[in-house]
Amino acid sequence: MNEQFDFFMPARIFSGKGIVKSSEDVFSHLGKKCLIVTGKSSAKKSGALKDVTDTLEKLNIKYTVFDKITENPLASTCCEGGKIARETGADFVIGIGGGSPLDASKAVCVYAANPHIINDGIYTEEIKSTPLPLVLIGTTSGTGSEVSGVSVLTRENGRKQSVSGKNYYAKYVLADPCYTYSVPYHTTVSTALDAFAHAVESYFSKKHDALSRKFSCIAVSEIVPILKKFTEPDCTVTEAERDILYFASLHAGFALNKGGTCFPHGMGYALTEDYALPHGIACAVFIPAFLNEAKKGDKDGYEKIVSACGISENELFKILNTLCHADITVPLEKIEEYRVRWSTLKNFKNSPTDFNADDGASLTYNLFGK
Ligand code: NAP
Ligand code: FE
Numbered sequence: 001m002n003e004q005f006d007f008f009m010p011a012r013i014f015s016g017k018g019i020v021k022s023s024e025d026v027f028s029h030l031g032k033k034c035l036i037v038t039g040k041s042s043a044k045k046s047g048a049l050k051d052v053t054d055t056l057e058k059l060n061i062k063y064t065v066f067d068k069i070t071e072n073p074l075a076s077t078c079c080e081g082g083k084i085a086r087e088t089g090a091d092f093v094i095g096i097g098g099g100s101p102l103d104a105s106k107a108v109c110v111y112a113a114n115p116h117i118i119n120d121g122i123y124t125e126e127i128k129s130t131p132l133p134l135v136l137i138g139t140t141s142g143t144g145s146e147v148s149g150v151s152v153l154t155r156e157n158g159r160k161q162s163v164s165g166k167n168y169y170a171k172y173v174l175a176d177p178c179y180t181y182s183v184p185y186h187t188t189v190s191t192a193l194d195a196f197a198h199a200v201e202s203y204f205s206k207k208h209d210a211l212s213r214k215f216s217c218i219a220v221s222e223i224v225p226i227l228k229k230f231t232e233p234d235c236t237v238t239e240a241e242r243d244i245l246y247f248a249s250l251h252a253g254f255a256l257n258k259g260g261t262c263f264p265h266g267m268g269y270a271l272t273e274d275y276a277l278p279h280g281i282a283c284a285v286f287i288p289a290f291l292n293e294a295k296k297g298d299k300d301g302y303e304k305i306v307s308a309c310g311i312s313e314n315e316l317f318k319i320l321n322t323l324c325h326a327d328i329t330v331p332l333e334k335i336e337e338y339r340v341r342w343s344t345l346k347n348f349k350n351s352p353t354d355f356n357a358d359d360g361a362s363l364t365y366n367l368f369g370k
Contacts, residue, residue: 005209007211011146011170013250015176027056033062033088036065040070042140043101045182047178072152073103075123078153082113092134095134095170097138098142098187108132114127136173137173140191141188141246142279146253147254149257177247190278195223198256199255200220200305201264203305204262213304217305218248219255221308221310222244224310226245227320229241259350260350263286263348264283266346267338274334281326284320285367298352335365338361342360
């Protein structure tokens with residue numbers, strides 16, 4: 001039995017319903033002023049913002065709300081957030097939202113402490129000072145950003161690119177699944193597919209280990225029964241199912257934190273940029289092909305993860321083929337552009353077979369070509 005693993009995830013996680021209001025100690029020892037980083041509406045709709053501000057007011061901690069984070073957050077917006085953190089004298093940052101505001105708040109902490117880093121400089125400049133401490137409160141069940149040292153930002157040229165490492169972890173995570181109850185149905189499906197993609201991509205990644213594989217198996221066992229339900233007509237998601245999905249996204253996040261992603265995520269970024277597909281769907285459209293590759297590269301591992309899904313291989317593919325669908329057409333010139341771009345992408349090298357940029361271009365043509 002190979003039980004070797006090496007796991008680094010320095011954030012302290014407190015979980016449970018009502019956890020924000022009962023975490024006064026977390027906030028009070030971080031300082032007297034903070035910046036709340038969030039999107040346009042999710043923090044309000046989920047109820048998380050009110051729980052946070054009520055708690056901060058009770059503790060006499062001053063706060064400023066920076067709510068300019070959009071989907072696929074721009075590095076430049078995060079840089080602006082960092083400047084505001086400095087100007088308002090924030091001692092710490094609280095990120096509230098889905099993956100976009102959570103990823104953005106990680107970058108805001110880096111920019112805030114490092115005024116020499118401007119916009120795309122975050123991809124190249126050295127981080128000279130320790131980023132501000134960060135508290136993350138998730139409101140979607142997908143990215144697992146709460147537990148990874150990864151921030152996916154959009155560069156000045158419109159391309160999504162991640163930054164990662166020990167400077168991009170939260171100090172605390174307050175995990176309350178109730179904040180996901182207001183997520184619209186189509187976003188719930190897309191984010192669940194993102195979490196499923198994290199579980200399977202990291203499972204077959206060259207960087208996986210024994211522990212990350214266990215997290216992947218736990219995550220798929222939780223997610224797949226709910227994916228199956230999504231294929232039924234007039235499906236509604238119960239609060240109990242949303243609770244399961246939220247924790248499953250964290251379990252998949254633990255796996256992702258170790259293994260990272262493979263070619264579906266690398267290729268999916270391009271579809272989000274050019275066709276505005278939500279992140280989860282954009283990556284998941286490549287998951288059936290990824291699983292077929294994985295079966296060739298690691299048949300034993302493949303059988304184990306399919307077994308963890310709790311259904312037959314045929315049924316799994318039926319569900320994925322129903323849900324992982326995008327109604328787009330990608331012209332040949334675009335596919336050629338992608339072929340060049342993907343040829344240097346590390347997500348391909350992390351994949352379990354020698355599936356390369358040419359194969360990615362052919363797959364895109366088969367799925368979306370004219
Ligand atoms: P998102 O982009 O954060 O949010 C999608 C939409 O859902 C937004 O309109 C958002 O509103 C809304 N929303 C979020 N929570 C809500 C709630 N509780 N109630 C109602 N509406 C809510 O979606 P996401 O899928 O969680 O994050 C995707 C981003 O994460 C992508 O940029 C992706 O590249 C990145 N990602 C990061 C990692 C990582 O390891 N760090 C992994 C995978 C993906 P607002 O605009 O108001 O916020
Ligand atoms: Fe993802």
